[in-house]
Amino acid sequence: MLSKESLQKIDIELAKYPKEQSRSAIMAALRIAQTEKGWLSNELIEYVASYINIPPVQALEVATFYGMYNLKQYGKYKLSVCTNLPCALSGAVDAADYLKKTLGVNFGETTADGKYTLMEGECMGACGDAPVILVNNHKMCGYMTPDAIDKKLAELQ
Amino acid sequence: MAIYKSGVIFADVDTFDKNCWHIDKYIARGGYEALKQILNNKITSDVIISELKMSGLRGRGGAGFPTGLKWSFMPRAMDGQKYIVCNSDEGEPGTFKDKDILEFNPHSLIEGMIIAGYTIGASVGYNYIHGEIFEIYEQFEEALREAIEAGFLGNNILGSGFSFNLYAHHGYGAYICGEETALIESMEGKKGQPRFKPPFPASFGLYGKPTTINNTESLASVPFIIKDTGKSFLEKGTPNSGGTKLFSISGHINRPGNYEIPLGTPFRELLALAGGMKNNKKMKAVIPGGSSAPVLPADIMMDCNMDYDSIAKAGSMLGSGAVIVINEDVCMVKALERLAWFYHEESCGQCTPCREGTGWMYDIIHRIENKMGKIEDLELLDSIGNQMAGRTICALADAAVFPVRSFIKHFKDEFVHHIEHKECKVNHKWC
Numbered sequence: 287m288l289s290k291e292s293l294q295k296i297d298i299e300l301a302k303y304p305k306e307q308s309r310s311a312i313m314a315a316l317r318i319a320q321t322e323k324g325w326l327s328n329e330l331i332e333y334v335a336s337y338i339n340i341p342p343v344q345a346l347e348v349a350t351f352y353g354m355y356n357l358k359q360y361g362k363y364k365l366s367v368c369t370n371l372p373c374a375l376s377g378a379v380d381a382a383d384y385l386k387k388t389l390g391v392n393f394g395e396t397t398a399d400g401k402y403t404l405m406e407g408e409c410m411g412a413c414g415d416a417p418v419i420l421v422n423n424h425k426m427c428g429y430m431t432p433d434a435i436d437k438k439l440a441e442l443q
Numbered sequence: 444m445a446i447y448k449s450g451v452i453f454a455d456v457d458t459f460d461k462n463c464w465h466i467d468k469y470i471a472r473g474g475y476e477a478l479k480q481i482l483n484n485k486i487t488s489d490v491i492i493s494e495l496k497m498s499g500l501r502g503r504g505g506a507g508f509p510t511g512l513k514w515s516f517m518p519r520a521m522d523g524q525k526y527i528v529c530n531s532d533e534g535e536p537g538t539f540k541d542k543d544i545l546e547f548n549p550h551s552l553i554e555g556m557i558i559a560g561y562t563i564g565a566s567v568g569y570n571y572i573h574g575e576i577f578e579i580y581e582q583f584e585e586a587l588r589e590a591i592e593a594g595f596l597g598n599n600i601l602g603s604g605f606s607f608n609l610y611a612h613h614g615y616g617a618y619i620c621g622e623e624t625a626l627i628e629s630m631e632g633k634k635g636q637p638r639f640k641p642p643f644p645a646s647f648g649l650y651g652k653p654t655t656i657n658n659t660e661s662l663a664s665v666p667f668i669i670k671d672t673g674k675s676f677l678e679k680g681t682p683n684s685g686g687t688k689l690f691s692i693s694g695h696i697n698r699p700g701n702y703e704i705p706l707g708t709p710f711r712e713l714l715a716l717a718g719g720m721k722n723n724k725k726m727k728a729v730i731p732g733g734s735s736a737p738v739l740p741a742d743i744m745m746d747c748n749m750d751y752d753s754i755a756k757a758g759s760m761l762g763s764g765a766v767i768v769i770n771e772d773v774c775m776v777k778a779l780e781r782l783a784w785f786y787h788e789e790s791c792g793q794c795t796p797c798r799e800g801t802g803w804m805y806d807i808i809h810r811i812e813n814k815m816g817k818i819e820d821l822e823l824l825d826s827i828g829n830q831m832a833g834r835t836i837c838a839l840a841d842a843a844v845f846p847v848r849s850f851i852k853h854f855k856d857e858f859v860h861h862i863e864h865k866e867c868k869v870n871h872k873w874c
Binding site: 369408416 | 576610617630632634693768778
């Protein structure tokens with residue numbers, strides 16, 4: 287269900303913890319699975335759980351507790367904008383409004399062509415670079431003024 | 444983003460050099476000297492702990508607990524596995540300092556963790572890194588590989604007989620994991636829900652083993668303290684707030700960023716370093732220690748010094764050192780609504796007063812903001828606060844109540860105006 291490369295990455299994570307504590311690798315294993323498949327279906331969560339040898343419900347608990355796991359299929363690019371107070375004071379609400387207008391979607395929605403999903407994020411620990419957009423959980427982009435957003439959207443094809 | 448460097452972590456770091464984080468640059472700056480000094484001279488744990496106590500270093504994650512004292516709680520002589528864990532799960536709105544330590548000077552943390560492991564008798568350490576900074580997590584993994592290759596990590600470090608392995612654990616988006624016992628649960632592959640204390644991590648921590656958990660900035664300060672003495676660190680700050688500290692300053696100032704300055708520096712000076720108020724607007728309020736710290740009106744803040752005692756005396760907390768500056772154009776009801784939403788979102792759901800209380804608080808502030816508030820709502824918010832603060836396993840409920848209480852205390856007129864006139868008292872502009 288997962289590529290050899292992904293399984294190798296999970297093995298590296300497993301090696302970080304004592305042998306009898308393979309459960310500790312579940313967060314990383316789910317992240318790696320999500321990076322390959324885009325989202326975590328129940329089947330994928332079950333597969334990852336069995337790979338690291340824990341009951342599926344323990345993996346499901348983690349997948350549903352932490353905010354960055356995708357429990358459904360999103361657009362090709364998931365754009366998370368932090369609109370918390372420090373970011374709002376530096377233009378994040380305006381950046382979010384600009385994205386909504388440009389993409390024609392609200393928070394939690396995906397564009398009709400399936401390309402972008404817009405999400406409201408919560409504190410990425412980068413308030414000094416606000417407005418901040420996190421692309422597909424892993425690529426952080428700071429100083430997202432309308433011009434910078436236009437450029438970024440053009441890059442994300 | 445601006446970085447101002449007059450403190451012990453960033454003093455010699457050329458943050459414009461994209462290679463500044465590599466081990467060769469760190470060694471050229473005198474890195475790993477403290478570790479060599481300890482291992483070559485077989486300096487004992489007791490000596491290291493007394494140096495730390497002398498330094499006055501207090502936990503930089505927000506609680507301000509003396510680091511030397513924390514290390515002394517570990518049952519060092521006891522056989523069996525012990526752990527050192529670093530809390531790099533920085534997600535308190537306004538705080539972005541540990542990210543920069545990991546990005547520009549990760550080896551200062553690695554060296555600090557090795558010294559911590561040596562001191563408390565731990566052969567394994569983990570650094571729990573905030574989920575949203577994946578690229579920095581990957582770079583930290585690379586820094587760990589460099590330290591292994593150079594012989595500072597692994598078995599029999601520098602021929603001393605001391606062995607220590609260090610790993611990075613990546614979070615995935617839960618503010619609550621910044622609470623130390625939630626972080627441990629998360630590391631064990633569970634939901635990040637805080638544990639009852641006691642037992643404290645020093646007796647029952649990761650996998651039930653004795654564990655010390657420190658913040659990134661605290662651990663990254665350790666090499667300096669060993670190399671230059673605790674006394675010299677202490678003297679950089681004030682007697683009860685030793686050393687320099689990173690302040691993350693955000694909001695309506697000209698140069699948001701991290702400023703590493705002596706504790707006790709007047710707020711006015713920090714504000715000037717950050718370029719003063721943006722567009723010469725008037726300052727209305729400052730949250731001095733991360734979003735959980737009570738807000739202070741500008742006139743009170745302008746007379747504060749940036750140390751634990753001065754901010755506490757003014758009625759707030761130094762916390763993580765995250766300074767959020769708010770100008771006269773911001774509606775304080777709107778501002779509080781943003782914060783209340785955050786705590787509601789991030790409550791882990793374990794304790795009823797927090798899970799339900801944060802939701803109620805948000806709903807009530809939201810209805811005041813949306814022209815449906817009643818004057819009794821202000822009392823109701825206070826009463827909900829009474830049912831939350833101090834009645835839950837961890838401090839997230841208290842952290843949610845502090846902003847609500849302090850915003851209403853200091854800016855009551857804006858809340859009353861909102862309720863009576865169904866509009867903001869100011870012509871609201873975020874920026």
